[in-house]
Amino acid sequence: MNQIDQLAQAAEQFGCKVCRDEPMSLHTTFKIGGPADLLITVYTKEAIKELYRLASELFVPLLPIGNGSNMLVSDSGIRGAVVALDGDFRQITLAEPNVVECGAGATLADACLFAKVNSLTGLEFAWGIPGAAGGAAFMNAGAYNCEMKSVLTACTHVTKSGEISTLTGNELQLGYRHSAYTDNGCTILSLTLQLQKGSKELITASMDDLFNRRKSKQPLELPSAGSVFKRPEGNFAGTLIEQCGLKGRTVGGAMVSQKHAGFIVNIGGATCNDVLNLIDIIKNTVYQQTNVALECEVKTFG
């Protein structure tokens, strides 16, 4: 039995759900990506400790996934195991009157709704970001001049070798689309969010307003991974790309969105290579015409 088979068998014994050769196109908002050797869905803290400990002994790489909304996965897929968090990791509770404890596998949408129901303000900006809470903490996701950094005070994680630990405050190293987790290889299990008491009506109005703005500007009707590039200093990637005449430019099934030039959309059957080739064209053209070097926000795997 090889290491992948050993890990798969043990994961099932730990109570995880195991899928073999699982197409990642089913788990990314781009709808792109070849098969992962294993997709392991984990439901409890005990199981994740065991799983990570064993994977490190067997040298099987593990890749945590949230909602796959910031991922571009290679057409040949991912070697090792992709780890999805469900069950206990989707729970959202009120730890203190203004403090929300949110499982990393919960969607940001569920976290926003929980905050709204409890008349807690601070998370409205995240309404419409199609990620899971863990992915949002990892990326320090943000919109409309707010980011996770403004509400995230701690994350509990599991290390590569299966130990549970917590980072708080500055240890989280939250910066523009960056956190300590971008570099440390740990998997976030839960987030502590410090919110403020607010008015449910105002929270609802703000969420509606931000969502409508999003809908009017972003190509939500087509598969994508959101803004492909980070915001360059003093500029917007979408504006530069549009100014370079690249709106509507296609490679295979990948197209620079006509609605928002910062997005690449999958107009049907796009491969990872189509997207990567289009990214190269965009980067080269923007650099030649404006001297700005665009940097990818979307993460590439496999």
Ligand SMILES: Cc1cc2nc3c(=O)[nH]c(=O)nc-3n(C[C@H](O)[C@H](O)[C@H](O)COP(=O)(O)OP(=O)(O)OC[C@H]3O[C@@H](n4cnc5c(N)ncnc54)[C@H](O)[C@@H]3O)c2cc1C
């Ligand atoms: C239509 C659309 C609009 C978007 N708008 C915005 C926006 O306004 N602002 C913004 O910031 N982003 C936006 N995004 C991008 C994306 O939604 C965010 O980056 C989001 O936070 C990613 O979360 P996810 O759960 O989907 O992460 P994934 O795509 O699943 O993963 C992203 C990275 O995080 C890692 N990761 C995921 N979960 C964990 C975990 N539990 N522990 C450790 N690492 C983990 C993955 O390994 C990967 O490296 C948008 C995307 C789309 C498709």
